[in-house]
Amino acid sequence: MDNEKDNVMDKNDHRILGKELDLFTFSELVGPGLPLWTPKGTVLREELDKFVWELRAKYGYSRVTIPHITKRELYETSGHWDKFSDELFRITSREGKEYAMKPMNCPHHIQIFDRKPHSYREMPQRYAETTMVYRDEQSGELGGLTRVVSITQDDSHVFCRTNQIKEEFLKIWDIVDSFYKAFGLSLKVRLSFRDTKEPGKYLGTKEIWDVAENELRNIAEERKKEHKTDYFEAPGEAALYGPKLDFMAKSSAGREWQVATIQLDMNLPERFNLSCINERGGKERIVMIHSAINGSLERGAAFLIEYYEGNFPLWLSPVQVKVIPVRTSHNEYAKRVFELLKENNIRAELDDADENLGKKVRDAKTNKMPYWIVIGDKEIEAGKVTLESRDSGQLGQMTKEELVKKLLEEIKDKK
Ligand SMILES: [Zn+2]
Numbered sequence: 001m002d003n004e005k006d007n008v009m010d011k012n013d014h015r016i017l018g019k020e021l022d023l024f025t026f027s028e029l030v031g032p033g034l035p036l037w038t039p040k041g042t043v044l045r046e047e048l049d050k051f052v053w054e055l056r057a058k059y060g061y062s063r064v065t066i067p068h069i070t071k072r073e074l075y076e077t078s079g080h081w082d083k084f085s086d087e088l089f090r091i092t093s094r095e096g097k098e099y100a101m102k103p104m105n106c107p108h109h110i111q112i113f114d115r116k117p118h119s120y121r122e123m124p125q126r127y128a129e130t131t132m133v134y135r136d137e138q139s140g141e142l143g144g145l146t147r148v149v150s151i152t153q154d155d156s157h158v159f160c161r162t163n164q165i166k167e168e169f170l171k172i173w174d175i176v177d178s179f180y181k182a183f184g185l186s187l188k189v190r191l192s193f194r195d196t197k198e199p200g201k202y203l204g205t206k207e208i209w210d211v212a213e214n215e216l217r218n219i220a221e222e223r224k225k226e227h228k229t230d231y232f233e234a235p236g237e238a239a240l241y242g243p244k245l246d247f248m249a250k251s252s253a254g255r256e257w258q259v260a261t262i263q264l265d266m267n268l269p270e271r272f273n274l275s276c277i278n279e280r281g282g283k284e285r286i287v288m289i290h291s292a293i294n295g296s297l298e299r300g301a302a303f304l305i306e307y308y309e310g311n312f313p314l315w316l317s318p319v320q321v322k323v324i325p326v327r328t329s330h331n332e333y334a335k336r337v338f339e340l341l342k343e344n345n346i347r348a349e350l351d352d353a354d355e356n357l358g359k360k361v362r363d364a365k366t367n368k369m370p371y372w373i374v375i376g377d378k379e380i381e382a383g384k385v386t387l388e389s390r391d392s393g394q395l396g397q398m399t400k401e402e403l404v405k406k407l408l409e410e411i412k413d414k415k
Pocket residue numbers: 104105106156157290291
């Protein structure tokens with residue numbers, strides 16, 4: 001399913017393109033599975049993350065922030081200390097206290113929810129955070145982003161009442177659909193259920209799992225009727241604490257990637273005794289919905305690098321336009337155009353080296369830039385720029401203002 005099985009790298013493998021386009025690197029001193037993101041790669045990550053936040057904005061999510069380590073007791077309560085123990089990075093403090101690097105964010109977010117009682121009027125509470133988790137994975141492929149030790153999740157936890165599950169689930173599903181539609185992708189939906197032959201692998205009772213899996217099946221069935229999204233069931237693919245809806249996308253090479261996920265959890269609320277105060281003033285058990293839209297930013301970025309073969313759409317491109325003066329005598333005018341683009345938050349690069357035009361244009365093409373503009377005598381005389389596109393070739397002359405307007409519109413529309 002993932003591409004770690006393929007040992008022969010093709011030219012569009014994200015490991016090759018990531019290096020060529022200078023998006024991420026690895027250091028032997030830092031260690032395997034610990035990608036270091038360059039300035040360009042960081043732009044890519046931030047654009048993906050920003051888009052998720054834009055989509056979440058209308059659904060009432062709040063940002064939260066947590067530390068990356070925790071006392072052992074948190075994971076004993078959550079069950080991770082037992083069931084997840086091989087993947088935990090443990091730390092002992094100088095006073096001999098046991099800590100762990102967080103392998104997930106849920107137990108921390110639970111502690112934020114549980115800081116005070118919540119009335120039913122305040123439900124659901126929706127927390128989200130983009131943050132790294134750490135898992136002691138067995139070393140897999142080197143230099144790739146699909147199996148890493150430091151994983152950045154665009155993670156969210158919705159704490160809600162049982163009668164709010166469906167509505168909240170469908171809202172997140174809308175976010176997933178809107179996000180992937182922007183890339184022209186339709187996703188396959190997998191209902192990931194428990195392996196009934198190995199009940200010991202999971203937290204919680206059979207009864208709770210039956211309820212949660214049925215709920216998910218009903219939601220998927222309803223979505224199928226309304227949106228014609230088909231789904232299939234996969235026993236054995238559930239999370240430790242509950243069943244999930246996983247979304248699969250195909251890269252241009254035809255490989256299937258698991259991207260977004262929405263998970264229904266009736267077990268951690270039991271273990272942490274989470275409740276809200278209902279209409280009758282009594283305590284009512286709540287449920288949790290875990291979700292990640294990119295899945296992880298490492299996986300999301302790797303998938304999109306391969307899907308686009310490095311030819312990112314304008315809004316996602318680390319460098320959006322390169323400004324190329326034909327000769328050094330054109331540098332001053334070119335610099336003014338470059339400054340104007342920057343003032344408009346367009347990510348531009350100025351290539352004012354004393355090189356010939358052919359080399360500079362080749363360089364823009366090799367770096368798969370969506371646009372470059374050439375500035376020579378003709379352009380300066382007319383007070384214009386000549387725009388060329390990676391995808392549609394020569395676009396002719398236009399004024400600086402027309403250029404800015406065209407680029408900003410395209411960025412906004414995520415074309
Ligand atoms: Zn979670």
